[in-house]
Amino acid sequence: MHPSFQERFDELGVLLQKTNAARAGRIDRPTPAKPVRYQVTGGSVGMYQIKDRTTGKTRAFRDNYKAAHELAMQFEVQVNRQIAVTI
Incomplete structure (x- = not known):
């Protein structure tokens, strides 16, 4: 080098x-012990994107930051959900 x-x-x-x-x-x-997976970014004027940080893809759009943040938190809860296995 x-x-x-x-x-x-x-x-x-x-x-x-x-x-x-x-x-x-x-x-x-x-x-946090586990890094945040979904991130809210300002895509354009008045629009916010919810991006998946692991894949880099945009998951959803919202025109209000608060709504985008709440949706990102819902996505986080879905990802962190424990899958119950019954035998």
Whole structure:
């Protein structure tokens, strides 16, 4: 690897450690054990997308952020649902 690339990787690693340390100091809540799967993003003016972070695909659209957030939370509950196996 070229030395300039290695220097840049090292710089980015240091910056990432600093931001993670700063973020941990500001947030009183612990980080979740399982990462969030669905993310609400602003697709265009007045429209919000609910994206699946594992596949990168858009799952739904809403014109209200609150409605998009609630739908994303419903998707999370569906994914985290325990499947009961009866024998």
